[in-house]
Amino acid sequence: MKKLLEKRKTMDVIALVGPSGTGKSHRALFVAHRHAANAIIDDGILIKDGKIIAGKSAKKEQNRIMAVRRAIFILPGHAEEVRTAIEKTKPHRILILGTSEHMVHKIAKALKLPSIKEIIHIEDIATKAEIAKAQFHRLKEGKHIIPVPTIELRPHFSGYLIDPLQSFFKHSSRKRRRLGEKSIVRPIFSYYGKLDIDDKAVGDIIRFEMIKNDAIKKASHIRVDHVFKNGEERGIRIKVDVTLCYSGSIPSLLRKEQEKVRTAVEFMTGMTVKEVDIHVRKLVMPK
Numbered sequence: 001m002k003k004l005l006e007k008r009k010t011m012d013v014i015a016l017v018g019p020s021g022t023g024k025s026h027r028a029l030f031v032a033h034r035h036a037a038n039a040i041i042d043d044g045i046l047i048k049d050g051k052i053i054a055g056k057s058a059k060k061e062q063n064r065i066m067a068v069r070r071a072i073f074i075l076p077g078h079a080e081e082v083r084t085a086i087e088k089t090k091p092h093r094i095l096i097l098g099t100s101e102h103m104v105h106k107i108a109k110a111l112k113l114p115s116i117k118e119i120i121h122i123e124d125i126a127t128k129a130e131i132a133k134a135q136f137h138r139l140k141e142g143k144h145i146i147p148v149p150t151i152e153l154r155p156h157f158s159g160y161l162i163d164p165l166q167s168f169f170k171h172s173s174r175k176r177r178r179l180g181e182k183s184i185v186r187p188i189f190s191y192y193g194k195l196d197i198d199d200k201a202v203g204d205i206i207r208f209e210m211i212k213n214d215a216i217k218k219a220s221h222i223r224v225d226h227v228f229k230n231g232e233e234r235g236i237r238i239k240v241d242v243t244l245c246y247s248g249s250i251p252s253l254l255r256k257e258q259e260k261v262r263t264a265v266e267f268m269t270g271m272t273v274k275e276v277d278i279h280v281r282k283l284v285m286p287k
Contacts, residue, residue, distance in 0.1 A: 013094045027122070043058040048089055215248075222239070
């Protein structure tokens with residue numbers, strides 16, 4: 001415990017505060033660079049050196065209530081995971097992003113971090129016009145920014161709409177220095193209005209993907225089961241029967257098909273696929 005406290009003395013914490021959609025994540029890299037912070041906590045994840053080190057993004061949650069709980073680290077095991085990662089990576093300064101001073105203090109307390117040394121408000125680093133523009137993109141287009149490169153973000157956001165966004169700051173009056181890459185995502189809870197994808201449409205995607213393989217002669221009895229936890233939908237389980245015309249390794253074939261189906265459904269619908277169960281109903285040997 002004594003060693004833990006000694007390590008914590010060498011680390012300090014700052015925060016960037018502003019209402020939702022005002023451009024905090026967009027400016028996170030700039031603020032971190034200016035204040036020599038080498039780690040960022042944003043919406044439930046710990047970011048260091050352009051990589052997601054630990055945590056789970058609130059932007060992956062199915063609704064706003066769960067997103068808030070994720071962002072302030074009150075869901076089981078979440079704070080412990082990030083605390084362990086902080087101890088392991090030993091950042092010398094952490095930048096916490098939040099919608100209010102109360103929120104950033106709550107995050108620091110949940111993660112057992114030192115008291116926040118300085119709080120920067122979005123109004124101090126962005127003009128009213130810039131804030132209004134950020135709010136327009138959030139409200140009208142549902143776009144959220146995560147301050148990590150797209151190539152790093154994709155494994156964590158399979159099935160989400162992701163685009164890269166380069167970040168620069170002015171090195172002089174003429175030059176711009178690249179600061180890093182950020183990524184734009186559109187979370188499930190921020191799409192335009194209600195997004196409803198019928199199970200039959202999901203079944204059509206599955207069937208279309210599977211019959212591309214000549215070894216699969218038929219895909220039938222497709223079932224899409226919705227997975228719930230604490231009353232919230234957490235993803236789907238897929239079950240499908242197939243007729244094969246194949247003489248090779250069936251387990252190897254089916255593993256590839258499971259991954260192909262999962263990737264296609266997540267990419268086209270944004271849903272999280274928990275399981276893909278494939279049942280070989282009939283096997284026909286090739287002539």
